[in-house]
Each structure stands twice: as C-alpha cells, then as structure tokens.
Amino acid sequence: MNIYHEQSKNVWKTWFLMIMFFAVIIGIGFGFAQAYNNSIILYIAVGFSFFMNIFSYWYSDKIVLKMYKAQEVTNESHPDLYNSVENLCITAGLPLPKIYVIPDAAPNAFATGRNKNHAAVAFSSGLLQMLNKSELEGVIAHELSHIGNRDILISTIVVVLVGFVSILADMFLHGAMWGGMNRDDDSKGNAISVIIGIALAILAPLAVTVIQLAISRKREYLADASGALLTRYPEGLASALEKISSYNRPMNHATQATAHMFIANPFGGLGKRAAGLFATHPPAEDRIRILRGMK
Secondary structure, three states, X not given: OOHHHHHHHHHHHHHHHHHHHXXXXXXXXXXXXHHHOOOHXXXXXXXXXXXXXXXXXXXXXXXXXXXXXOEEOOXXXXXXXXXHHHHHHHHHOOOOOEEEEEOOOXXXXXXXXXXXXXXEEEEEHXXXXXXXXXXXXXXXXXXXXXXXXXXXHHHHHHHHHHHHHHHHHHXXXXXXXXXXXXXXXXXXXXXXXXXXXXXXXHHHHHHHHHHHHHHOOHHHHHHHHHHHHHHOOHHHHHHHHHHHHOOOOOOOOOOOOOHHHEOOOOOHHHHHXXXXXXXOOOOHHHHHHHHHHOO
C-alpha cells in the first residue's frame, strides 16, 4: 500500500473529472449552436463550463455542508469532540479542520474541502450519542485519513458537477416541452433539445455511479487502514462500523449524489438492499473483518 501513490492518483482523477465536465458542456453547447445557427450559444457554454469548474473547486464543500444543515462547533460547545479531533490532527501532522455537527439521528460522518489547509469534518448528532470515546476516535481518524489521502476534493466536486448535469437535463426536457407547444417553426432545435434532454436524464444517474466507482471503494479500505494506524487501536473503528451498520434508518437528507462521501451508506437498510447496484461502500462485514485482523 503506497499512500503517496494514492494521493497522486486522486489529484489526476480530479483533473480528469473537471476536464470531462468541461468537454461535455461545450459539446452540448456546440450541438445547440449548430441547431439554432447561433455561435453565441457556444460562447455561453464555454463561459459556463469555466464558471462551474471554478465554482465547484471553491464552494462545493460549503454546498454539501449546507445540504445537511451542518453547524460548526467549537471547543466550548463540544469539548470532547473538539479535543479528540485536535489530538489526532497533531498525531497525523494535519492542520485542524473545521468541525461540524449534523442534526440527524442516523450515525454517520464525512470529510470535505479543497485540501488539508481548507478541510472540514462533519459528524451526525446520532453518531456522537451512539459511540464511546475509542469508537469515535476511530471514526475521526478515518475521516482525517481521507483528508491526508487527498480524497476530499474529488469526492466533493462530484456532488456539484453531477447535480448540475441533472439540472441541465430538466431544463432541456422542460424547454423542449414548452418549445414544442409554442414554436412549431423551430422543429430542428426543438428535436435536439428533446434528444439531449432525454440523453442527460438517462446518463445523469449513471454518471453518478460510474464516477463513484472511479473514485473507488478502495479508498474506504485505505482510510480504514490509515485510521487504524493513526489510533493504533483498530478495534475502535471496527466496533464503530458494527454499530453504524446496525442502524437501519436513512439520514434525513440522503441523496445518491452524496452517498459516497460518508463513512457508511446514508440510506440505512435501503442502502444495504441496493448495495449490489450502486456499491458506493464496501460491505461493512469485510471492513470489520479486515480491521480485526490487523496486528
């Protein structure tokens, strides 16, 4: 296992994802520019692609935290959590990230941000109530490992870019419907709107799955191992995963686009049944078995 190699791969995956998004949006813009014989549409598509890539890089972490109504906490409001994160950051040689709590009974956690200097970790209130100190430290160490392994940027910008493709699909489908009702003389452009809208509507959820698989379930195994090495107590994380996986209710605002970010599937029992199709996380049983086999 070579952590530096994994860090480098994650950087390249992030660049690949952003370039692919850029190419897809420009391709759509080119198709519309040809259909409507108006080059301004292509210029708008190029500008919008640049804007969305830059926006995703700087603000995707804030969007995800907002989606889950995460609230930043301090040493005064949550001293035990704050001190545990601070101590493990010192051990790992990482700057202290911002710490958030998600008001949700379902036990879960994720890390987000651009890099180790601009990172955040979030823990659900249910997780804080369910786990003892050593189990919580195991989860914290797992999330800090995602920061150290540079998993966080690619995991977070996926949410915004794929979500934007889904919005585009809706726009094209609705635009085609209203265009068909109001503009009988523009049949060529309307037909292209319908084709692109249907293609995006089909491809958007598939893109989520493909990109999540490209990010790879292997990163969860790597974060488990890195976290266990950080605490030097694999049983803490193993016991935490056992408790988390036994909780069958989904998180309040769980979405498929954000599922890959969490330490465990945020859909609870439903997520377990769909694991064969989407498989954003490796089976909890395998992760626990590997952790308990570590010496």
